Amino acid sequence: MLVWILRALAVFGSPLLAYYFISPDWKGVLAGTICGLVLVGMEILLESINLMTFIIGVAGALLGIIMARLVDSLLMQLDLPQLTAVWMKIHVLVQFSIVLLGTMLAIKKAPEIDDLDKDITAINKRRGSGFKMLDMTAIIDGRIMDICETHFLSGTLVVPRFVLTELHSLAESPDQLKRARGRRGLDILARLQESKDIPFKVLDKDVAELREPDAKLVRLARDMGASVVTTEFNMHKLASLEGVTVLNVNDLSTALKPVVLPGENMSLFIMKDGKEKEQGVGYLDDGTMVVVEDGRRWIGRRIEVAVYSILQTSSGRMIFAKAKWDAKQQQQQAMQEDATHEAAQAESRNRQ
Secondary structure, eight states, rough: HHHHHHHHHHHHHHHHHHHHHTTTSSSHHHEEEEEEEHHHHHHHHTTTSSSHHHHHHHHHHHHHHHHHHHHHHHHHTTHHHHHHHHHHHHHHHHHHHHHHHHHHHHHTTTGGGGHHHHHHHHHHHHHTEEEEOHHHHHHHOHHHHHHHHHTOSSEEEEEEEHHHHHHHHHHHSEEEEEEEEHHHHHHHHHHHHHOOSSSSEOOOOOOTTOHHHHHHHHHHHHHHOEEEEEHHHHHHEEEEHOOOOEEEEEHHHEEEEEHOTTEEEEEEEEEESSSOOOTTEEOOOTTOEEEETTTTGGSSSEEEEEEEEEETTEEEEEEEEOOOOHHHHHHHHHHHHHHHHHHHHHHHHHOO
């Protein structure tokens, strides 16, 4: 609506101004009308031109004007009457040609500006400045924030705009679980952006020929020489096939788990029964599941177990152990725990 008001002001206001300030007759009205129509036509033409292209074109025109002025001044300084006379006849045409050439070259080279971001990242790569590109699973997981705060991850964290859009769509999902995961991811990104110690950047770059977000992210990481940070097994394999370095948070977590060797003894609290007969299941402090043979009878108690096998997979680690056969010792330990528990209850009743 505002645009049409301005157009009407140009069409009807220009004739009035020309009538009162230029010529109070039909010639002034005609000149003002033509001026107003030209203004509206130029506005419609410029509306279809990209803003960056327009700015670059204006910059090219200004550069052309400067070059034309420099040539004009140089010829005047030579003080050659014949050359000066020829120049005075053609200088308007030459200046117009230089300005137009500068504008055309600037507009022609405008699409190449989009490649500057890639060139800059390539320069940074050669200088040793690493980029870590986060996928959606690593953002939602949240452990990336703790890793960065402990300064174990160096370089700049990069999140492509399409990943941010995907997170926003997930946060608006009607499914409650998906909505919670999306909002958690957005909260993690907000914390990363607010942190002064963590370099963070949202990359406004897309890969138009690819549709899948994972494929786009891997392509961008490959072009930029960046590493991909993820928790997803499929993304890990895809990036590895493309020759991109992958930083898997799950692999890091597995590598930092306490080392347990077969033959070692440990104290373990048996929480529940296992899938097989007489099995019990307990967990280490880091969440590793321990399957204990003959451990069902000790559910709800802490016993000594002996590790005999460790199974390592891409999804985690599982430890197999056996309950020690010193039944007398196990029974004494159970009696001590019962006595301690009863004493604590008695003391609590006395206080009440």
